[in-house]
Each structure stands twice: as structure tokens, then as C-alpha cells.
Amino acid sequence: MMRIAKSVTFDAAHFLSLDSDERPYARMHGHSFRLTVELEGEPDPVTGWVEDFGDINDALSGIHEQLDHRLLNEIEGLSMPTLENICLWVAGKLQPRFAGLARVVVERPSNGEACTYTIKP
Numbered sequence: 001m002m003r004i005a006k007s008v009t010f011d012a013a014h015f016l017s018l019d020s021d022e023r024p025y026a027r028m029h030g031h032s033f034r035l036t037v038e039l040e041g042e043p044d045p046v047t048g049w050v051e052d053f054g055d056i057n058d059a060l061s062g063i064h065e066q067l068d069h070r071l072l073n074e075i076e077g078l079s080m081p082t083l084e085n086i087c088l089w090v091a092g093k094l095q096p097r098f099a100g101l102a103r104v105v106v107e108r109p110s111n112g113e114a115c116t117y118t119i120k121p
């Protein structure tokens, strides 16, 4: 069994709707995010790949287009755009297309925060 991975970065604004606005992140602010997806499988004996990075790139480009330079709260399914919910949202987009989707990781490198959603341990 092998795993392949591909990453993209995006910049986006968000706010976290809390009961009070005491926390600074209840106000709109922005981050740079790194999204990494991992796919698991056996390499195809003819092509030699688990999945074509070109197909993964196409899918991630679509996700990048939906997230980059957006207000995440306005995106359907992301009204509470925590790292955790971004992972779930990305997985929901990719799972129908990639049966081998194993992990989705969303990071905010500038402040050392990350969430990993493990689909295949």
C-alpha cells in the first residue's frame, strides 16, 4: 500500500461566530492556509501511479478557486470555518471522486496550528 500527497495554499478571511465577541477571532480577519490531501492505494501496474497527480491537481484547483481570497463564512457548509470544519468540507468535496482519500490536513503555518482528518488510519 502506498500514499501520495499534494498540497496547495490559499489565503482567506473568516470570523468565528461566538456567543460573545470578546475573542479577537470573532471579528473578521485573515490567514494563509496550507491544505494537504493524502490518497492511499496500490500503484496501477500499467500507469505506475496510485492516482494521477494531474487529476488531484484538477480537483485541488477547483477547491482553491472556491476558497482563495474568499470570506469562508459565505461558502455553503462553512458558516463556522474552523480548521476542523474546513477539513470536513474538503473531504466532502473529494471523497466522491477519490475512493482512496486517506487524510486531509489544513494548517495555518504562521501560527503553528493544524487539523488532521484521518479517513483511512
Ligand SMILES: Nc1nc2c(c(=O)[nH]1)N=C([C@H](O)[C@H](O)COP(=O)(O)OP(=O)(O)OP(=O)(O)O)CN2
Residues within 6 Å of the ligand: 016, 025, 029, 081, 082, 083, 084, 111, 113
Ligand atoms: N480548535 C480550533 N480552535 C480555534 C480555531 C480553529 O480553527 N480550531 N480557530 C481560531 C481562529 O481562527 C483564530 O484566528 C486563531 O487564533 P489564534 O491562535 O489566536 O491565532 P491568530 O493568528 O489569529 O492570533 P495572534 O494574535 O496573531 O496569535 C481560534 N481557535
Ligand SMILES: [Zn+2]
Residues within 6 Å of the ligand: 014, 025, 029, 030, 031
Ligand atoms: Zn482565524
